[in-house]
Amino acid sequence: MKRVTGIGGIFFNAKDPATLRDWYKTHLGIDVQPWGGAAFSWADADGQPTGGTTVWSIGAGDGDAIAPGKSFTINYRVDDLAALLQALRDEGCDVLEKSDDSAYGKFGWVIDPEGNRVELWEPPAGQ
Numbered sequence: 001m002k003r004v005t006g007i008g009g010i011f012f013n014a015k016d017p018a019t020l021r022d023w024y025k026t027h028l029g030i031d032v033q034p035w036g037g038a039a040f041s042w043a044d045a046d047g048q049p050t051g052g053t054t055v056w057s058i059g060a061g062d063g064d065a066i067a068p069g070k071s072f073t074i075n076y077r078v079d080d081l082a083a084l085l086q087a088l089r090d091e092g093c094d095v096l097e098k099s100d101d102s103a104y105g106k107f108g109w110v111i112d113p114e115g116n117r118v119e120l121w122e123p124p125a126g127q
Contacts, residue, residue: 001083006042008077008121009055013066017058030056052077067117074119081106081122 014020017036025032032038037057042050066073078084085108089095094111106122
């Protein structure tokens with residue numbers, strides 16, 4: 001079974017999201033869109049698109065998408081979330097019971113040995 005196949009997204013909390021987005025746009029050239037982030041298209045070694053994207057987004061620090069007390073999360077793309085979560089449980093990992101199934105795909109979480117909440121994401125079919 002494949003485990004992580006790529007990074008689905010990187011999400012930041014910010015005290016002033018608009019200012020931070022503008023800083024990244026101005027100084028690092030990230031094409032921040034009106035929804036608050038950017039989507040980086042995946043390409044192969046020859047620069048040809050492969051069909052996937054990695055989302056980069058800055059949101060308000062009062063949201064619940066990021067673990068309490070943390071300022072960012074990295075979301076890892078997986079092929080089969082249910083199978084991976086079960087494998088992690090079988091290996092003795094601290095898998096959170098909560099999961100989410102939405103129009104954006106399926107989400108699950110595991111806690112690493114340092115106490116970081118790791119987000120796992122299975123995209124909707126066809127993505």
